[in-house]
Amino acid sequence: MDTRERRDEAAKRAKWRRYLADERAEGAVYRQLAARREGEEREILLALAAAEQRHEAHWLALLDGDDSGIPKADLRTRILGGLAKGFGSIFVLALAQRAEGRSPYGEDPDATPAMAADERIHGEVVRGLAARGRRRLAGTFRAAVFGANDGLVSNLALVLGIGATGVANSVVLFTGIAGLLAGALSMGAGEYVSVRSSRELLEASSPDPDAEGALPDLDFDANELALVYRARGLDQSEAEERAALALAQVRSVGRAETGVIPVAGDVDDEAVGTGLAAALSSFCFFAGGALIPVLPYLFGMTGIAAVALSVGLVSIALLATGSVVGILSGASPLRRALRQLAIGLGAAAVTYVLGLAFGTSIA
Template structure:
């Protein structure tokens, strides 16, 4: 009995090790596939992550010895990551990889070393940093796109349901939906253009004048106006004097005025005004057209409302899941949140439409 139990335990342990081995190989392949679509520092970082997964692979190979068995495939999440990495290599893959690294079981498994568990924790932070770069590159336009799509979905569904509940004809509901689509898309596009353009102008006003560097060599060394520049940007008087002296001594090599910057938001993070406006317009329109579809195909009454709500519900779940993936959060939780908020707004407007419709009649 004990031998049988021991045999089953050994068999389960070997299966677990083989699974870990397959997962490590699959994760290394994901990082290599992503590296193939990157260049420079990001490529080097991804290849280093693949090498680290290779060290973990060697650990499980050593434990398995002659019991390695037939090669296994990694779990479905890792295989899906590999599929996406080979075809897209996008920020979505890095966001998913970040979540995958955070689910590592090594910290709770005595068969894994402490170094391996620590590696997986650090890998999550490395991938988080790479994903953050991608998020920063698309944040301005993506923000406009997500907000535009959700506003279009929710506002036009609420508008159509509110008007439809008042008892008007389907043709009026359709015209109202189309008018809401155009008005909302134009308003969103114009508002986003002004918002992003204003933000970029504010950032530009806070940036140092590139021509100021040419004045450094002509400064009065005794008065040293350059120290005032550093003090105005947050350095203490003594530190400002020291930095200014260093700048004057090395004026031919370094652009010291621009190096005083202590961070701040990069223009790349804000995005372009035209890109944000176009994204906002297009995505609002793409969202707002969805609740209109049933009426375009001739449906009316409760049937049209149910179909419109169903289509919008699916779209809200998708956009919520995408936001969850990109933010590193739970796709399911974000999707459910989007659905509840959207349907809550639409239900409130529908009830108002019923109330006004009853009063009119």
């Protein structure tokens, strides 16, 4: 074997060791997540960990069983491991979803087609698990994120617009506090009404429990139950098939199973959240967000220095909330963070310019 071949072989073995380290770390992430769950989710996560062990065995076989000199896993996987061990949250699943989608096995001739397919499917499995978590926190999380961003942007715009007119520092401060209280109360009340209304609409779409008790007395030949299924969105043939099965069960045991009549639509209670939780989240996060642009004025700063610090603090907060949204949605955190920043500062810049136009320059 000449020098070039030895160099290529060494590079291959280094790559296999890196893959081996990543597979071991990913399997550990799934086992740590499984330790914090129970039932079906625990079984799914343990099955994913077992699949990573199969991949680990493949790379170990190529290394002739020699796992000496295995490097650390890549930084993303190590961060995932730390988060899984410390929190085991939806954030870890969202990050794991992105990690599975970046697998290099599809282009690597040393990985088998089955391994590349596994990674694709793993991404969908993790996406499904993450979706369960997103549904559980969707209502409250939506209120929290929107509340924080509305507080940040609206109060920054208010403070900058009023400050740009040249009024006294105390006027800017009390305007910001008034905006904080008014906005937080409005957001909390609005979220409560919105979520309660959504729940009431769901309840109105739920079947009458007494309707299923009437099924044994239906005219089986007319099969009126099929109309219920058609009204709920099934086509005629599917509706008639499901109705026939339900009525056959009624014939055999004399009663219908619970849930024979389906709920319209595909929105569940978990995704809507509760009115009180959404209202409290919206109030607290709006107030927290709205407080940030007021802080420089609260501590006695004035003029350009107060404006610059206020904009800087809000920019950091917008980047943070945008990143969180990106992580939870399985998208690029950086892109979402920059989008959030651009929208927020753009809105504030408009009011600042208007303030300058209607007032005097900041001292």
